[in-house]
Amino acid sequence: MKTFVALFLSTAAFAAAACIIYWFSSHEYAGTLFLGFMCCALGFAAAYAIFFERNARLAGDDPQVDQKERSGEDVGIVTKATPWPVVLAFSVAWLFIGLIWSDFMIFTGIAAILLCCWRLAAESARVGHERVWTEDGPEDAT
Amino acid sequence: MTHWLTSTNHKSIGILYMMTTLLFFGIAGILSLVIRLQLARPDQNIVGPHAYNQIFTLHGTAMIFLVIAPFAFGLGNYLVPLQIGAPDMAYPRLNLFGVYLFMISGFTIFAGVFAQGGAAASGWTAYAPLSTIQAGTGAGQDLWCIGIMLNAIATITVAINFAATILLYRAPGMTMWRMPIFTWEILATALLILMAFPSLSVAMAELLLSRHYGAHFFDPQYGGNVVLYQHLFWFFGHPEVYVMILPYFGVISEVVAVFSQKPLYGYVGMVLSAFAIAGLSMGVWAHHMFTTGVVANGFFSGMSFLIAIPTGVKYWNWIGTMWRGRLRLTTPMLFAIGFLSNFLIGGITGVMVASPPIDYHVEDSYFLIAHFHYTLGGGALFAVFAAVYFWMPKMFGIKLNELLGKINFWLFFIGFNVTFIPWFFMGIEGMPRRVFTYPAMGDLPWLNAVSSVGAGIMTLGVIAFLLNVAFSKLESKVREPLANDPWGGGFSLEWATSCPPPEFNFHALPPIRSERPVWDMMHPELAELRS
Numbered sequence: 001m002k003t004f005v006a007l008f009l010s011t012a013a014f015a016a017a018a019c020i021i022y023w024f025s026s027h028e029y030a031g032t033l034f035l036g037f038m039c040c041a042l043g044f045a046a047a048y049a050i051f052f053e054r055n056a057r058l059a060g061d062d063p064q065v066d067q068k069e070r071s072g073e074d075v076g077i078v079t080k081a082t083p084w085p086v087v088l089a090f091s092v093a094w095l096f097i098g099l100i101w102s103d104f105m106i107f108t109g110i111a112a113i114l115l116c117c118w119r120l121a122a123e124s125a126r127v128g129h130e131r132v133w134t135e136d137g138p139e140d141a142t
Numbered sequence: 143m144t145h146w147l148t149s150t151n152h153k154s155i156g157i158l159y160m161m162t163t164l165l166f167f168g169i170a171g172i173l174s175l176v177i178r179l180q181l182a183r184p185d186q187n188i189v190g191p192h193a194y195n196q197i198f199t200l201h202g203t204a205m206i207f208l209v210i211a212p213f214a215f216g217l218g219n220y221l222v223p224l225q226i227g228a229p230d231m232a233y234p235r236l237n238l239f240g241v242y243l244f245m246i247s248g249f250t251i252f253a254g255v256f257a258q259g260g261a262a263a264s265g266w267t268a269y270a271p272l273s274t275i276q277a278g279t280g281a282g283q284d285l286w287c288i289g290i291m292l293n294a295i296a297t298i299t300v301a302i303n304f305a306a307t308i309l310l311y312r313a314p315g316m317t318m319w320r321m322p323i324f325t326w327e328i329l330a331t332a333l334l335i336l337m338a339f340p341s342l343s344v345a346m347a348e349l350l351l352s353r354h355y356g357a358h359f360f361d362p363q364y365g366g367n368v369v370l371y372q373h374l375f376w377f378f379g380h381p382e383v384y385v386m387i388l389p390y391f392g393v394i395s396e397v398v399a400v401f402s403q404k405p406l407y408g409y410v411g412m413v414l415s416a417f418a419i420a421g422l423s424m425g426v427w428a429h430h431m432f433t434t435g436v437v438a439n440g441f442f443s444g445m446s447f448l449i450a451i452p453t454g455v456k457y458w459n460w461i462g463t464m465w466r467g468r469l470r471l472t473t474p475m476l477f478a479i480g481f482l483s484n485f486l487i488g489g490i491t492g493v494m495v496a497s498p499p500i501d502y503h504v505e506d507s508y509f510l511i512a513h514f515h516y517t518l519g520g521g522a523l524f525a526v527f528a529a530v531y532f533w534m535p536k537m538f539g540i541k542l543n544e545l546l547g548k549i550n551f552w553l554f555f556i557g558f559n560v561t562f563i564p565w566f567f568m569g570i571e572g573m574p575r576r577v578f579t580y581p582a583m584g585d586l587p588w589l590n591a592v593s594s595v596g597a598g599i600m601t602l603g604v605i606a607f608l609l610n611v612a613f614s615k616l617e618s619k620v621r622e623p624l625a626n627d628p629w630g631g632g633f634s635l636e637w638a639t640s641c642p643p644p645e646f647n648f649h650a651l652p653p654i655r656s657e658r659p660v661w662d663m664m665h666p667e668l669a670e671l672r673s
Contacts, residue, residue: 038337062314096292
């Protein structure tokens with residue numbers, strides 16, 4: 001986490017410096033805003049890590065830890081195969097094209113996106129696909 | 143097949159990305175051959191001016207948005223979890239969504255070919271007001287804008303996934319300073335995407351609003367700003383150049399180290415230079431706008447020159463890695479060396495055009511496009527081939543034939559230089575980019591003819607590659623299965639698992655105590671000595 005924070009803070013500091021120098025060398029709004037947003041976004045990520053994830057203990061952050069010590073740790077829910085992200089991608093494209101050409105496409109696109117979101121949320125709620133670390137590495141718990 | 147197409151496994155998704163980019167590479171390659179055929183002789187009319195505009199627009203769009211960067215995303219999808227010892231990407235379903243949105247974006251852009259008035263014809267940059275004129279371009283330009291917007295969203299999803307996976311999903315013991323260089327470069331790329339791509343989405347939204355809803359963002363007559371589009375586009379566009387090259391710096395670092403049979407020289411320098419390049423690239427966007435006369439040329443010129451320093455650090459480290467190494471000139475290594483020589487030409491000419499007096503002279507000429515073809519074609523494409531030859535055994539259990547591989551390399555390398563070196567001279571003689579024909583004046587006719595012959599030689603190189611894939615696939619059926627590390631001397635974790643890897647990547651992970659765990663596993667006595 002320290003490396004993460006250092007990375008984001010140093011890049012945010014660079015963006016802040018570039019933003020100030022750019023403003024005084026050009027007095028141009030668009031670029032100053034871009035660089036300002038960049039500084040804020042990176043600073044926000046660093047601040048989140050500093051204030052809310054201070055006590056996070058990631059497996060990857062400990063240089064001496066072994067697989068065995070992390071045995072049994074949950075590494076998240078994984079759906080092995082699902083059509084809904086594919087349907088969602090088509091629905092988003094359908095909606096975007098509809099914004100130019102047809103109200104019908106907009107309404108059906110929104111409906112399809114909502115349907116996909118519902119199905120994806122239902123998938124996430126299902127139990128039975130956790131993966132855990134074992135002594136040898138990550139494995140399916142089911 | 144259905145299961146494979148809807149699988150959330152990062153390896154299936156990575157392969158889907160790479161296969162799709164190879165399809166678009168084929169299409170873009172055919173389009174470039176049509177361009178070279180049209181320009182082979184002066185005053186030709188094989189394709190008319192409007193068709194020519196569509197062809198170079200689609201060629202540029204495909205190579206930038208659908209081939210070079212997405213191939214790296216496919217490669218990253220496949221390799222990053224393997225290199226950091228993770229079972230999958232952090233958000234597998236978002237990953238699946240991203241790859242399909244990327245595919246749909248490509249087909250949406252190309253669907254313009256069937257629209258009334260044809261495909262988009264305002265270049266891959268789609269500058270306003272050229273792209274906002276309704277009469278000039280029809281539905282093809284709309285489909286282009288929508289396709290690019292979808293592409294931007296897909297790219298942002300893949301960047302979120304890379305960043306989250308690398309920051310949070312590393313295996314026990316895999317600290318950030320033990321990650322392979324390729325993974326570091328992918329992390330830098332992901333952060334660059336998250337900063338730069340929203341600007342592209344905004345630019346496309348404003349174009350569509352201008353074309354269909356009467357907005358006047360870029361029209362000074364109504365209080366708009368004519369260079370606002372250029373600011374928005376290049377705030378994305380220049381970092382995009384590094385999105386297209388940083389992952390391939392990672393590829394070259396991996397290949398050079400393995401085939402020099404030495405650990406990478408200057409690991410920390412490599413990491414810091416990647417982030418220095420990424421950071422600086424966010425502050426150079428308007429060096430594409432020197433000739434507008436309304437940007438701070440000094441600021442952008444200075445920032446552009448600075449990028450040469452971390453890039454020089456990378457070259458120093460690659461040469462340092464090869465220095466006194468036991469070089470094995472395999473096909474991936476040849477492509478890596480080809481990358482180093484071509485990208486050097488692209489980089490040095492980049493420093494030249496970062497100087498406003500030179501840029502004013504060569505802006506929008508063939509000199510400029512020779513420069514960026516050397517960086518992205520001579521750089522990224524050579525690294526694509528290096529990556530394919532290097533990791534194909536891991537992905538498919540197929541090791542490509544070395545003899546055909548070397549024929550592939552030499553044809554592509556010679557063809558590439560014969561094609562693009564004449565462009566520098568054409569540019570200096572004043573040949574502008576994006577012209578569908580030219581008069582028989584000065585050296586232009588023979589320089590163009592030579593360039594077209596070079597394109598033919600490059601095509602033969604690609605044919606040699608396709609033959610190699612077919613031949614090696616057949617050969618693999620009668621060969622013994624490959625060892626975990628078929629090249630020998632691999633450093634990172636992907637070489638600790640089978641070819642191809644099992645569903646969750648590893649049956650057993652080796653202990654991770656340095657940035658080269660597989661090497662430590664193979665040489666425990668030396669690892670002990672070092673620790």
